[in-house]
Amino acid sequence: MSGGAQDQAIRTGRVTRTFIYVVLIFFALFYLLPFFIMLINSIKPLPEITGGNMMALPTDPTIEPWKSAWSTAQIGVEATGLKPYFMNSILMVVPAVAISTILGALNGYILTKWRFRGDNLIFGLLLFSCFIPFQIVLIPMAMVLGKIGLAGSLTGLILVHVVYGIGFGTLYFRNYYAAFPTELVRAAMMDGAGFFRIFWRIMLPVSGPIAVVCIIWQFTNIWNDFLFGVSFGGLDAQPVTVALNNLVQSSTGVREYNVHFAAAILAALPTLLVYIVAGRYFVRGLMAGSVKG
Amino acid sequence: MARSDRAPQDMRTTLQNWLPKLVLSPSLAAMMVFVYGFIIYTIYLSFTNSKMLPSNEIIGLENYTRLFGLSAWTTALINLAIFASLYIVICIAIGLLLAIFLDQKIRGEGVLRPIYLYPMALSFIVTGTAWKWLLDPGIGLENTMHLWGWESFKFGWIKDRNYAIYTLVIAAVWQSSGFVMAMFLAGLRGIDNEMLKAAQIDGASNWNLYRRIVIPLLRPAFLSAFVILAHLAIKSYDLVIALTGGGPGRATELPATFMYSYTFTRNQMGVGAASAVIMLMGVAAVMVPYIYAEVKESR
Known part of the structure; x- marks a missing residue:
């Protein structure tokens, strides 16, 4: 802008x-x-x-x-407050964001600088995977997570978020690297630099801005996710969004509106902070996911 | 790659040629299994007699006939049509208005812009929690108006079967219209000012300037906004759960909530899978042409 x-x-x-x-x-x-x-x-x-x-x-x-919202409110059967669920969200978000961003960077690098037959088809397929309604994968995902013993675990949720985060990660880095002069990469190849060396020495040093954009986008999306959390979180790995919903919707006892609001703000705090600190990048991420050029 | 006679060099070159594909392959495999494999499996399930557990008994299109015979599904589709069209139109109208106004060299743009956009950083669950209460007649807006002396003020849409769907629109517009504003603003800032000046010298009024020149130039932004909003509308799930829970009755049931309840609580997995397939077709109809154009353009 x-x-x-x-x-x-x-x-x-x-x-x-x-x-x-x-x-x-x-x-x-x-x-x-x-x-x-x-x-x-x-x-x-x-x-x-x-x-x-x-x-x-x-x-x-x-x-x-x-x-009360943080440590004593009744959520589900236990009066734990949001704290343990907040921790779940953190433990889920950090690895999921890290892995999907790294994979996105590598994929973007390959799809722009090591092009091969069919790379555009692969990119198109990855791009479409960003936008599918996740209802279409819920049933098989539940079955697979159950089979490999990851149902209701944070590891399972991390896996899910990484898998469905690769698309956006790749989209960001690919579009960013596409503008990076390929001649520089060619020259490095002539000098005998290999695949990882070029990535490490040439691409990564210029990737700061897009990495921030990607990390913020993935962080916001994964932190705010509700569907996967409620479907695969079970009882032990519920993220904070699911806990907030359980708290607000619970029909037992007096409705403690003040506690609900405090909890809602707590659940929103991490993404809001990111937005306040790095709003510029947040907007860029939104745009990169939607506007051409 | 330069040819070399030395064997080790050759091997290195071969490895270097394979390395990119090797590094790409885990992502590719994950996508093929978890996205496209799963899609195919769900399509397969939609042709089977699956109830609580998946079954392999093929029953053809029966799930689809049943699905479209269910009044709950018809309600969900009608609700989606109402919700999506209002959501898209209002978001675009507000977004365009705010973008054009902000583009008039406004003092304080740097303060206003982030205010318009921050709801986009919130979870739909948080948005739903806030609006559920604001719209609650007993304690929210209606109550406030009564306390302020406007005794006859009525705003009980959220409890009214005929109007609850519009509360969903209000909350969703609140969350996404700032984002649409940002898309239009980016479009406006990309327009060449000289062209506008020339038109103005020719005596065009501001109104005509926008109607005849600026808004047509924003076509790509309109298209992007439409595509993004349409697919968000089809996928809407969290907001319904947090705001109305699909009620009162089935008044705010959408395809996404229908799919979830039929699959996981009513043990009608075949019907649930069929509804998911219809949702996918809806999103694909909007996204595929867009993505095709995007990928082709960047070739």
Whole structure:
């Protein structure tokens, strides 16, 4: 995205400009409000929510709901809070992101610099695999995970996320490496540099930006996944999204809205932090997955 | 590769030629088994008499006839049609509006843009949790309006069979419209300003400038937005689960929730597989031409 350095062709009058600002600010509120309301209600005691106005600022702020959401809220049969599920998500996300990114980088390198007959077909197949509705693989995946003894385990979930993450990883690196001058690779080959040496010495040093894009994309996707987590997580490997849903949907006892909100924010925190710190790359990742050129 | 007479050199060259394919092969194998192999297996299951467990008894198209005879499936398809068309149209409208407005040398663009986009970083489960409560008449928006003195205000769509599907649209638009804005903004920034200036000198009004020149130039962005949103709509599952759980009744059942419940809780695996195949066909109809063009273009 380039800045607005060039002078604008479209001129707008004062009334129009005011209208534009009003619309833009209205939408900013529309996007911010749900999160803001969750935040202020997550620090209210329960009676203040059920008996009061959701827009009102807390009169008696408390961090109890956050403590409860993290370590004592009843999720499923046990009162563990989100903590163990949060850990599950971390233990699942880190290896899955690392492996799918490394494979994506190697594949992208091969598909652009070591081309062979049929490479475009392979890329097309990989690309389509990014977009399939995962319902089409749920049944056989459940069977295979059961057969190899990985059902309901983090290893199983990591395997699933790596397998379905390769496509996007390859897409990013391939499109990025395609713009990298092939002559440099040729020259290195003439000098006797081999496959891995070229990758290590020539490609990797320039891969920083796309690696960040890819890591953020995979991280967001895998952290936010619900379908695979609920299908293959069993009881011991449920990720945080599944736990949050169980907490919110549970019909036993009083609905502790404040705890639900604190839990929702906790579950969203890692991806939000990544977005705040590296939003630029996040947007680039979204675009690279959709816009040509 | 330069030819060499020395044997070790030859062997090295051969190895170097095979190495890329060797490194690619695990990914390729994983894709062939876990994506395309599984797709074929699910298609196969959709022709069998599988109930709780997979069976090998072929029953032809019976699952498909049963599927389309089920009112739950018809409901899911109608819901998807309503949801997808509104979701796509509203996201594109809001996205385009915000992008055009943001492109007017707006002060504070750097603050506004990330605000529009952050919902995209959230899980649909989080979005669903937030909106489920905002839309709840007893405690959310309706209650707030009552407390503010607007006693007659009614907004109980989420509990209403006829309107619940629209709450899904609201939450989904909230999550994705900022992303569409980013796609259009990137498109707008790619347009040559000189051309616009020339048109303006010719006396074109701003409105005409956008309608006749700018918006037609954004065609690729429209296409991308449509493809991405359409496939997201078909795959929608998490949001339904978190926001409405498919209810009230079956009012917000979508193909994805139908597939899950028929396969895993109602023990109708054959029918579930058939519904998954229909979903895949829907996504393929949208994605395959797009991907074909993409791959061909980059050849």
